[in-house]
Amino acid sequence: MLYHKIVEVREKIKQWKKEGLTVGLVPTMGALHNGHLSLIKKSVEKCDKTVVSVFVNPIQFCPGEDLDKYPRTLDADEKLCNDAGVDIVFSPSPVEMYPDAQMLSNDFLTYVIPPFFYTNKLCGKSRVGHFDGVCTVVNKLFNIVQPDFAFFGEKDRQQLIILKKMVKDLNIPVQIIPCPIVREENGLALSSRNKYLSEDDKVNALVLSKILFNIKSCYNEGMKDVKALTETAYSFLNDRHSLEYLEFRDADNLEEKTAADNNTIVFIALKIGNVRLIDNISLV
Numbered sequence: 001m002l003y004h005k006i007v008e009v010r011e012k013i014k015q016w017k018k019e020g021l022t023v024g025l026v027p028t029m030g031a032l033h034n035g036h037l038s039l040i041k042k043s044v045e046k047c048d049k050t051v052v053s054v055f056v057n058p059i060q061f062c063p064g065e066d067l068d069k070y071p072r073t074l075d076a077d078e079k080l081c082n083d084a085g086v087d088i089v090f091s092p093s094p095v096e097m098y099p100d101a102q103m104l105s106n107d108f109l110t111y112v113i114p115p116f117f118y119t120n121k122l123c124g125k126s127r128v129g130h131f132d133g134v135c136t137v138v139n140k141l142f143n144i145v146q147p148d149f150a151f152f153g154e155k156d157r158q159q160l161i162i163l164k165k166m167v168k169d170l171n172i173p174v175q176i177i178p179c180p181i182v183r184e185e186n187g188l189a190l191s192s193r194n195k196y197l198s199e200d201d202k203v204n205a206l207v208l209s210k211i212l213f214n215i216k217s218c219y220n221e222g223m224k225d226v227k228a229l230t231e232t233a234y235s236f237l238n239d240r241h242s243l244e245y246l247e248f249r250d251a252d253n254l255e256e257k258t259a260a261d262n263n264t265i266v267f268i269a270l271k272i273g274n275v276r277l278i279d280n281i282s283l284v
């Protein structure tokens with residue numbers, strides 16, 4: 001069932017809650033791929049009812065980013081959800097989600113601001129305000145859907161860590177279920193933004209997973225020093241890649257590591273042409 005209005009979703013959720021059914025939420029921005037499908041399948045398996053939100057959230061895009069050209073494929077998304085056994089696809093308009101911001105300005109919007117320590121690094125460094133937009137919309141979706149479980153991909157690991165912190169700090173009654181990164185056979189992590197890549201770019205994009213897999217195997221062979229592990233990446237890079245960051249951080253609080261351990265996540269972001277790609281790996 002496709003809903004565009006908050007009131008329709010609330011009505012259905014009220015009915016389900018009365019019947020004592022559990023609800024899973026999979027928040028997405030659409031352009032669904034097999035990575036999203038893995039989250040949806042988990043929710044359908046675990047929960048009595050599953051809601052997938054499809055909303056390209058304008059307030060998490062920074063000026064100059066790809067808000068206008070972000071892929072929008074609602075018909076295909078709805079079909080994928082129906083085939084997977086989803087109960088509600090919730091696809092609100094920006095006016096439905098942010099009436100005051102649309103009519104007045106973003107200054108007329110209450111935001112959820114995650115701690116600076118979590119957002120002043122990695123993607124938050126170049127995407128200032130991005131995680132405020134993410135936390136605000138996810139909080140709104142939690143209030144609308146009131147899910148028992150919410151499913152997020154480890155592909156956006158900084159987002160996942162920040163959302164877990166938000167849920168803990170604000171006592172939101174939802175359990176966050178992290179879902180592993182889904183990769184193509186060649187290692188490329190699935191992402192809606194892969195649609196922007198030419199065939200040639202896709203080959204160049206393999207550098208992210210190659211660097212991460214190589215770091216993990218060096219770590220498993222006993223290399224722990226972050227400086228030495230970082231240096232192993234350089235031989236993979238060429239002038240088609242513009243590296244934004246390669247960092248080793250704590251899996252719970254994003255603190256920087258000088259020596260890698262089993263609670264370390266290696267984060268990478270780089271640009272191929274105009275396309276910015278991210279990936280990460282856990283060293284456990």
Ligand code: PAF
Pocket residue numbers: 027028029055057060134137138156159
């Ligand atoms: O990961 C995403 O697709 C988005 O950041 C999310 C969580 C759906 C919020 O808009």
